Amino acid sequence: MSMFSRKNKKIFALTMMMMPGFIWLLLIRYLPMFGIVMSFQDYTINYRNPSLLSNILNSPFNGLNNFRFVFQSDRALVMIRNTLGYNALWIVLTMVVAVAFAVMLSEITRPLLARIYQTLMFFPYFISWVVVAYFVYAFLAPTYGLLSDMSNWYFNPDGWPVILTLATLWKTVGYSCILYLAAITGIDRGLYEAASIDGATKWQQVWAITIPSIRPMIIILFIMAVGRIFNADFGLFYTVTRDSGPLYDVTTVIDTYVYHAMLGSATELGMSTAAGFLQNLVGFFCIMTANTIVSKIDNESSLF
Amino acid sequence: MNPEKEYARMGKRSITNSVSLPAEVIIHIITAAFVICCILPFIFIIIISFTEESSLSSIGYSFFPQAWSAEAYDSLFKVGRPLWLSFFNSIVITVIGTGLSVLVCIMYSYGMFRRDYPYRKFFTFIAFFTMMFGGGLAPTVMVCRALGLNNNYAALIIPALVSPFNFIVMRTFFKTSISESLIESAALDGSGEFNTLFKIVVPIAKPGIATIALLNALAYWNDWYLALLYVDVRDMYPLQYFLMQMQNNIEFLKRNAAIMGGGVAMEALAEMPSESLRMALCVFIVVPIAFAYPFFQRYIVAGLTIGAVKE
Structure with a gap:
């Protein structure tokens, strides 16, 4: 008898512990999922009772019109191209640069220096995009900026693919580098000693031992990044570009489009919801696919 | 590690x-x-x-x-009330937000960690699913506003309270540092679940909790996104958003000054903080992070490596 009640008491107590997080997830994550219905509606405000629920219940459905509007606008192709293009480029670049630095850091024979390098490299990760925007502005500002003679940066889109790429590498390489470095430090040192006795040069050791040993980590980070290829970093594209209109051709991504459309008219709100829904849906399948692939390669490392 | x-x-x-x-x-x-x-x-x-x-x-x-x-710093302190208010807001948001999110995270991930808890898989799935799918920006913002998250501290804290990624990190810390027999023997000694968690488990998992707390504190201190979405009253601005708006106001005036032919807008522009002042504000925001960074860095490294590797 006491066993039974004690077990129930335990389950009850643990369930109570889950409640704050669970309620948050229900209200802030699951409740908005019902709002997806707006992407199939002509959202109209019901002036008699303008609450969100009554607006949604009283708005007429318009089939797939919102989706059609999104794809008919000239922004659609641009934002998909930008989101996929930048992400694809940055996934590869970040990986190559971060792995290179991780390997180099691991070969430095002065531990103190290696630690200083790693610490300073990681620092940009902790700076918000708002502050990064000021960093970039110090270089590109009209008349005052260090590089202001070269171009009217915030009106001329030409340089921005490079600027955005540099800003991303600046902020993220240190982070990835630390993950790879952790994988490298986990490699059995005996492998290197054995290789060197067999006459392998350091360069050969890197390619024959280091890279193959951290391959699971490389693949996992790579695939997880590919799973999020439809999600752009809103902070980068919104704050660093100062949301400058003349640059939109190379700086509009799905996330900034969804944000701007949300602030617009009721029609645009529908388009914002539709675009956001599509992004989430496609993203969901990307992550599921990525995870299936990861679990095939290394079951331990899959997300679920 | x-x-x-x-x-x-x-x-x-x-x-x-x-x-x-x-x-x-x-x-x-x-x-x-x-x-x-x-x-x-x-x-x-x-x-x-x-x-x-x-x-x-x-x-x-x-x-x-x-x-x-050093004039910019002189005039920075002369900005007065709006700046100090933003500073105060950022501190309040960071302290309360970090405290609450750590508490929620500890309890939730503890349940995810307990193998003898029958609903463990259900709650784990509920949290993980939100990492893969969501309602999108517009519905989330509209629901949050409808729930009353609008121009108040709650709006700057609650939407960022929970992170399933932190749940994974915390659960891994529990897995690596807490043995099941410890919890069993505590239960045999008559310790209730809450008592076991906060008196026995939490002290052991302190390094993990420090990691989570630091990640959260940084996220709240650096936050401008929630302010962008939910706040339009100046008195509620956190520091980062204050800095962001400072720029926007100046750009707006500059653009309009040309159209309106100077006059009023130009005068307002002259009263706006100087270029060096804005950079001083940047420094003012980054310096606390820069000074604390050498101390918290290794905790975050430990947390991130664990979260990514997910042993």
Whole structure:
């Protein structure tokens, strides 16, 4: 008898512990999922009772019109191209640069220096995009900026693919580098000693031992990044570009489009919801696919 | 997982099998160049903030200003109430937000960690699913506003309260540091679940909790996104958003000054903080992070490596 009640008491107590997080997830994550219905509606405000629920219940459905509007606008192709293009480029670049630095850091024979390098490299990760925007502005500002003679940066889109790429590498390489470095430090040192006795040069050791040993980590980070290829970093594209209109051709991504459309008219709100829904849906399948692939390669490392 | 130990071990490896001296010199040059690039913008901002206004108007932003001055910091403190209010807001949001999110995270991930808890899989799935799918920006914002998250501290805290990623990190910390027999014996001694968690488990998992707390504190201190979505009253601005809006206001006035032919807008522009002042505000925001960074860095490294590897 006491066993039974004690077990129930335990389950009850643990369930109570889950409640704050669970309620948050229900209200802030699951409740908005019902709002997806707006992407199939002509959202109209019901002036008699303008609450969100009554607006949604009283708005007429318009089939797939919102989706059609999104794809008919000239922004659609641009934002998909930008989101996929930048992400694809940055996934590869970040990986190559971060792995290179991780390997180099691991070969430095002065531990103190290696630690200083790693610490300073990681620092940009902790700076918000708002502050990064000021960093970039110090270089590109009209008349005052260090590089202001070269171009009217915030009106001329030409340089921005490079600027955005540099800003991303600046902020993220240190982070990835630390993950790879952790994988490298986990490699059995005996492998290197054995290789060197067999006459392998350091360069050969890197390619024959280091890279193959951290391959699971490389693949996992790579695939997880590919799973999020439809999600752009809103902070980068919104704050660093100062949301400058003349640059939109190379700086509009799905996330900034969804944000701007949300602030617009009721029609645009529908388009914002539709675009956001599509992004989430496609993203969901990307992550599921990525995870299936990861679990095939290394079951331990899959997300679920 | 302890970087210091790892480095010590790396330092001790045999000298015969390490990179040749020229190769190491090249490595140092490349890495140092990148590291300098990483901190250069920060140094640049500091220099600008100490540049005299006259030097700015003659040669613009420069690493080598004609004249130095701490005037920007003087006028920064003269901005007065709006700045201090934002500073106060950021501190309140960071302290309360970190405290609450750590509490929620500890309890939720503890349930996910307990193998003898029958609903463990259900709650784990509920949290994980939100990492893969969501309602999208517009519905989330509209629901949050409808729930009353609008121009108040709650709006700046609650939407960022929960992170399933942190749940994974915390659960891994529990897995690596807490043995099941410890919990069983506590239960046999008559310790209730809450007592076991907060009196026995939490003290052992302190390093993990420190990681989570730091990640959350940084996220709240750096936050401007929630302010962008949910706040339009100036008195509620956190520091980061204050900095962001400062720029927007100036851009707006500049654009309109041209259209309106100067006059009012130009006058307002003259009263706006100077270029160096904005950079001083940047420094003011980054300095607390920069000073705390060497101390918290290793906790975050430990947390991130665990979260990513998910042992």
